[in-house]
Amino acid sequence: MESKRCPRCSVRKPISDFWSNAGDSRGTQPYCRPCQKDYLREYRKRPQHRAYMKRWRQTPKGKAAARRWLAGQWNKIKQDPERLKRSREASRKSYQKRRKNPEAMKRMAATRIISLMVKFGWMTRGACIVCGITDGVEAHHPDYASPLLVEWRCRPHHENVHHGGTEPEPNASVSTS
DSSP states (O other), X not given: OXXXXXXXXXXXXXXXXXXXXXXXXXSBOSSOHHHHHHHHHHHHTSHHHHHHHHHHHTSHHHHHHHHHHHHHHHHHHHHOHHHHHXXXXXXXXXXXXXXXXXXXXXXXXXXXHHHHHHHTTSSOOOOOTTTOOOTTEEEEOSOTTSTTOOEEEEHHHHHHHHTXXXXXXXXXXXXXX
């Protein structure tokens, strides 16, 4: 029986204890299965990997992978009757809770309208009215009864409005179109 030493734990193990890797001369991963799992768990926590994955999820290939993953999750839920029951119950409770709060329903409707308008190109994101940056701006609705009236704000300034922080004066040099 052929064996290989794992460089991470320094234990000689049979080849069957290593995952396959077509790029390796032996056709296996360098680390044994438990060490490979630990390595990947550590690697995925690194900021560089998180930033890479965030960019990758925005690509067509990343979006397709996300759709496949979600479809797989839904298939798992559908195959397990108890899991399906819990999922439906949670959705029903969440909907009923929102329905009892008219302000929440207005907020959700206004958010959905703006996201669809941006998605279809009927509205474009502007710059933050406070600091002027254009990356990662969000639509802030001063009044949910007027869903098309929005102020574009970066995440920190948008959170500041909702969490009762002191509001800096809008930058006069920034256009709000």
